[in-house]
Amino acid sequence: MSALLEVRDLQVHFPIGARLLRPPAGVVRAVDGVSLSIAEGEVLAVVGESGCGKTTLARAVLGLTKPTGGVIRFRGGDVALQSTAERNAYYRQVQMVFQDPFDSLNPRKTVLQTLAQPLRIHSIVPAGEFRAEATRLLELVGLSPAALYLDRYPHQFSGGQRQRICIARALAVRPSLIVADEPVSALDISIRAQILTLLRRLQQELGLSYLFITHDLGVVRSLCDRVVVMYLGRVVEEGRTEDIFAGPRHPYTNALLAACPLPDPVRARARKRATLTGDVPSPVNPPSGCRFHPRCPVAREICGRDEPAAREFGPGHRSACHFAAEADTWERPAWQLAVTAE
Ligand SMILES: Nc1ncnc2c1ncn2[C@@H]1O[C@H](COP(=O)(O)OP(=O)(O)OP(=O)(O)O)[C@@H](O)[C@H]1O
Ligand SMILES: [Mg+2]
Incomplete structure (x- = not known):
């Protein structure tokens, strides 16, 4: 699999407290040196x-926020150096699905108008074919028969149906990468599984890649090929989903897994409780050394002093922890051992 998207040392800093003639009082280091890549047809989770x-x-x-530093490459081309035409082609290839499907649909537009807009802007099909193409898209996302839905407005749909419309709109321009930011967390629990099943089916049928942002590790396990774990603007661990779940190499990932709700109440009662304590420190003044050290159960003196470099512990499995090699001795949540044994 070749890299579809490659992000190298990306930084996005926001100056805060700046006024006319007064310099900013500080900088929020929201993204502070993130590198990751997504292969063609791959689903990458960011947690x-x-x-x-x-x-x-x-x-x-998605090009909605300008990076402070770093490089974003799409199919090998540096997005920042592209001509306007190339960049427009990039924005067509990369589409988004957001958390709140109501917020992201224009309440005054019918479904047909919503779907026709990207078809027109990117000249996907001639105007005479908008209705037929919108019908195809709605049926692709499970809103069938489409004729029932095309002329309705967003408020006439349920949350799950609205998210299906958002997915259809993203697919209208025939993208290769979908950036999905918590696409099911605003939905009713009973609807979540349906939308996730739809996303999985579309990914397989259309060979799509996803950058899938979620809090829900259950979703990661059922949908994603690989996982990137972020902490205070940095990547602390990454690897194949099965490797991360079977043997996390960063205490933060270990704690996230311990805090993850369990579907099985017997195992949920049996396991040890989460080890994540304390608040997340501010990205304005991140802690010295390893950013996780003030909350880390295995931190030692070096952790407050030296920033750990990422090291590899298996194919594509990297962890930025001074003591990652000792991960086998960490206290694992009981259920995780059960996952390993499955
Ligand atoms: N435009 C902005 N100006 C200043 N600070 C910002 C801006 N956008 C985000 N931040 C800050 O950057 C940090 C990262 O925010 P971001 O929304 O990317 O987090 P997130 O991981 O998506 O969180 P959540 O899971 O709650 O959605 C936060 O501290 C946030 O307050
Ligand atoms: Mg967010």
Whole structure:
């Protein structure tokens, strides 16, 4: 698999407290040196607590926020150096699905008008074929028969149906990469599984790649090929989903897995409770050394002093922890051992 998207040392910093003639009082290091890549047809999860920079990363990839530094390459081409025509082609190839499907649909436009807009802007099909193409798209996302839905407005749909419309709109321009930022977390629990099944089916049928942002590790396990774990603007661990779940090499990933709700109540009662304590420090003044050290159960003196470099512990499995080699001795949540044995 070749790299479809490659992000190298991406930084997105936001100056805060700047006024006319007064310099900024500080800088929010929302994304602070993130590297990752997504292969053709691959589903990459980005996980991490609230505020670690996931949405900022997604916005930078989509061209909605200008990076402070670093490089974004799409099929090998540096997006920042592209001509306007090339960049427009990139924006067509990379589409988004957001958390709140109501917010992201124009309430005054019918479904047909919503779907016709990208078809027109990117000249996907001639105007005479908009209705037929919109019908095909709605049926692709499971809104069938499409004739029932085409002339309705967003408020006439349920949350799950609205998210299907958002997915259809993203697919209208025939993208290769979908950036999905918490696409099911605003939906009713009963609807989530349906939308996830749809996303998985579309990914397989159309050979799509996903950059999939989520809090839900259950979703990661069922949908994603690889995982990138972020903490305070940095990547602390990455690897294939099965490797991350069977043997995390960063204490932060270990703690996230321990905090993950379990589908099985017997195992949920049996396991040890989460080890993540304390608040996430501010990205304005990140801790010295390893950013996780003030909350880390295995931190020692070096952790507050030296920033750990990422090291490899298996094919594509990297961890930025001084003590990653000792991961086998860490306390594992009981259920995780069960996962390993499955
Ligand atoms: N435009 C902005 N100006 C200043 N700070 C910002 C801006 N956008 C984001 N931030 C800050 O950057 C950090 C990362 O925010 P971001 O929204 O990327 O986090 P997130 O991982 O998506 O969180 P969540 O899981 O809650 O969605 C936060 O501290 C946030 O307050
Ligand atoms: Mg977010």
